C-alpha cells in the first residue's frame with residue numbers, strides 16, 4: 678500500500694495493492710497491520726456500500742460528538758468525484774476542501790479523519806461507494822453542511838440531490854463542534 682497526505686492534515690490518499698491475472702483482479706483495501714504501519718491505528722466499527730446513478734450527489738456529511746468518526750472510502754465500481762471539507766476550527770485548512778476522483782478501474786482509498794465533512798457525486802451510472810467508519814451510524818449525531826458551500830466546483834452534471842441534503846445549512850451558518 679502507498680500513502681500520501683492531501684492538502685488537509687490527516688487526510689490521506691491510499692493506493693492499495695492489486696493483483697491481476699487472466700481471471701481479473703484482487704485488491705486488498707484493508708489490512709490491520711499495514712494500516713498501523715501507515716500511522717492509521719484505528720478500529721472500524723461499521724461498513725456499508727451505496728449505489729448511485731450518474732449525477733447523484735450525496736453530502737456533505739459527518740457525525741458530531743460523541744459519535745464523530747474517521748472513515749475510509751472508496752469506489753469499487755464506476756467513478757465518483759469525492760470531496761472533503763475541513764471543519765476543525767484550529768486547523769490551518771479550516772473551511773478548505775480537497776477533491777479527487779475515485780475510479781473503480783484504478784482503485785484508491787481516501788482516509789478521512791474526524792472533523793471533516795464528506796460528500797461525492799457519481800460520475801457514472803451504478804457507481805458503488807464503499808464506506809468504513811470508526812463509529813456506527815447515529816441518526817441523532819448525523820449532520821451536514823450544504824453541498825454548494827466553500828467554493829467547491831462540482832462536475833457539470835444534472836445533479837440529483839435528496840431533500841435532506843438540499844436543506845443542510847451553509848458552511849458559513851454552521852457552528853462547528855470540531
Ligand SMILES: Cc1cn([C@H]2C[C@H](O)[C@@H](COP(=O)(O)OP(=O)(O)O[C@H]3O[C@@H](C)C(=O)[C@@H](O)[C@H]3O)O2)c(=O)[nH]c1=O
Nearest residue numbers: 725727735736737738739795796797808813814839841
Ligand atoms: C449512512 C447511513 C444511512 N442509513 C439510512 C438512513 C436513511 O434512511 C438511508 C439513506 O441515508 P442517507 O441519505 O444519509 O445516505 P447517504 O446520503 O448515502 O449518506 C452517506 O453520504 C456519504 C457522502 C457519507 O459520507 C456517509 O458517511 C453517509 O453520510 O439509509 C443507515 O441506516 N445507516 C447509515 O450508515
